[in-house]
Amino acid sequence: MGPPSSSPGLPAGMNCEQARERARRVLAGYGAPAALVADLLTVVSELVANAIRHAGRVTGFDIRQRGGQVVIEVSDHSLRLPHPRPPSPDGPRHFGWRLVKTLAPTVFIRFHRGSKTITAPLPAYTSRP
Template sequence: MKPAERRPAGDSRTALPLSVPVTSAAAARSHVRALVRENWRAPAGPASDLALTDLLLVVSELVTNAIRHGGGLAGFEVALPAEGVRLDVHDYSDAVPSAAFGPGTLPRTHQGNGYGWPLIIRLARDIRIEPRREGGKTVSVLVPLV
């Protein structure tokens, strides 16, 4: 789906037009925050502050990983299925993070990195890493809001 498209009413996925391109974690967080506040609906009501904080942490980690370890951010997509927020982050690297499907155990000592993937594993569901036709990969996660 192109960033400027809107899906028909009743579709379980929604996207907002981007006012600025997503080129940083801050821009991605801003876009996702606006999307959730304006468009996400659930029978239980709006997302809690804790759920939104968790979501924005996952957004930051995914985008930062793409920029720092994936050769740059090749694309960023957001969808709103009934259970939460689906994030698709595209980068230019074929390398799959070694901890991508681990148990989510945090490092015992701080060594400057190593916290991002365990946090993503703890906070997200349905984590998928798929190669892109044009090279690189897409990391796709579902962050529950219910």
């Protein structure tokens, strides 16, 4: 994978597709393997969707390589902690945070002036086929 880079500055009110497209461009510059790209795009989608659903909008987004990891950061204006919820009997709902924690088990949450940033590092390599 290539030199460190980042993609700050997605507009407030961005949607999941905009975040995934930014992530694809950054990851293409790293030459990331397909399995890693799939995992990263899943985490991006879940974090952005949760920020929109639970906080109204995304206030910040960044994806970059740091050391042996690719780091995703999503910010919103909520002080509520994400938490796993029981699966919904009415369809495929309430699995997002559990999925994020499975793909990025060392998630960090920082609070700052009425908002939070979730940082999800994933290894820059994968052993999956």
